[in-house]
Amino acid sequence: MSKEIESIAAALFDKIRSRFANVTLGDEKAKAEDDPSKARFFNFTYTSEDGAEHGTVTLSLIDETSLKVYYGQKISSEMAREQRQEWYDFLRNLRKFAKRNLLTFDTRDINKSNLDLKDIKQQSRVDDVATTADVTVTESRLNYSGTTRNTYATVGECRLLIRHDGLVNDEVRGARTRHIREIFVETPRGERFLLPHTNIDGAVATCHNLNAGGAIHDDITECINSMVNEMNCMRHFVRSAKRRQFEDAETADMSRAAVHHYDEIKRQLRRMRGARGFRSYFETYLPAENPLEQMHVNLDELKERFVKKVYDARFDEALPIVYREYLRQKNSRLGEISSELEEWADVMAESDWNRPDNSDKIRALQELLKSPVLVGLEGMDAIAKIEPIIGSDELNDQLYHDSIDHGQDFDATPRIKAWLDANMPEVLDQIDIGNNNGRDAQTNWPQSNSPESADGHEYGSQPEHPNVSNMAFEEADSLDFIRSLAGLKK
Secondary structure, three states: OOHHHHHHHHHHHHHHHOOOOOOEEEOOOOOEOOOHHHOOEEEEEEEOOOOOEEEEEEEEOOOOOEEEEEEEHHHHHOOOHHHHHHHHHHHHHHHHHHHHOOOEEEEEEEOOOOOOHHHHHHHHHHOOOOOOOOOOOOOOOOOEEEOOOEEEEEEOOEEEEEEEOOOOOOOOOOHHHOOEEEEEEEOOOOOEEEOOOOOHHHHHHHHHHHHOOOOOOOHHHHHHHHHHHHHHHHHHHHHHHOOOOOOOHHHHHHHHHHHHHHHHHHHHHHHOOOHHHHHHHHOOOOOOOOHHHHOOOOHHHHHHHHOOOOOOHHHOOOHHHHHHHHHHHHHHOOOOHHHHHHHHHHHHHHOEEEOOOOHHHHHHHHHHOOOOOEOOHHHHHHHHHHOOOOEEHHHHHHHHHHHHHHOOOOEOHHHHHHHHHHHOHHHHHHOOOOOOOOOHHHHOOOOOOOHHHOOOOOOOOOOOOOOHHHHHHHHOOOHHHHHHHHOOOO
């Protein structure tokens, strides 16, 4: 049993016990448990601040990579407006808790007015599943098969052999991507190599390198192994640092640099599961010397910065990386405006991982925009529909805030069109929407009119709803405006 999930379980119990009384605990088999650190189910009656009870809520940590929330239909359907806002605030706080502890977050509305012990036991049998972080739903999806102890997956001309700790239950979705003991890569010639890690993203990227003519011990494979090793070294440090506040400003900067670097590596490895993401990363790759070998690190001095009561020896491997990333990010902030603007543009580009750049995606986008796209709870409904076509952190954040500000029934269509107008106007021009689908008022921007044709036009010379988005984007030609968006000084 993981020590990290035990500390997360204890922290989760303290969080909900401070708000709700009579919290009951269950272990991984849904049996009664008194020790919060060993609990995987947390059951309580949700009560609003005015004292009204709305039904039972169950939190699940049985999948050690995800925090799931189960609740009855009364909670979402029979609340007053103020009570519903309290409920959304409660979910948002749980979502932040999950993010701080590197967990995914999932809410599930059980189609019953209340939950009982039978429901919880059923979830204990089926809830141990992989999340979207474990199985990517793009071109990098793998087909897994195998025995109760071994899993096989084909990546181009190579094949992965995954050996597990314990038996694999195919009735549990995602079971073949978890509890991994070791991973082998098998070439078309039948050669089999043991990888020095158990990260599936890194293993798939290694297969892409071999398929492209690389070798198991070349610079690219070593780069992949190094990325996985750094992420493994820093995992415990990052998880602990996210839950702590440091009084010393420099130590806090080190902590933030480490978290940023960890998330960056994790995101890049996930992109390299796809052949296109792999090629994009290594097209301009040049082998570099290991900066850790050239940098002198006073480990004893760094330890003092992170000592609380008892120093965690698992920090030893992470601290040199933490210090290196702190220095690198500190030096990068000393550049001129031009370099800062270029870095900002690179970050903005990395936040878009999926674009409608082929005819199939453009047709799918056109079909999607023919009807209202409701944002749903915290924007999740709209995000689920648009991500296979447009994958953008910026757009996802906007949809999330639209749901909070305007409610779950808010139509995301104008927001999606605004993103297209700002980032891919040529795609917006290709989409045949408006007069042909009967949603001209909802899906088309007001058309510009010349002074001669303004009279009698359905929009008129003074539109009732001015196109604020287009006005803002016209100003974007100004260098000062671009700098202000980037947060840079003139």
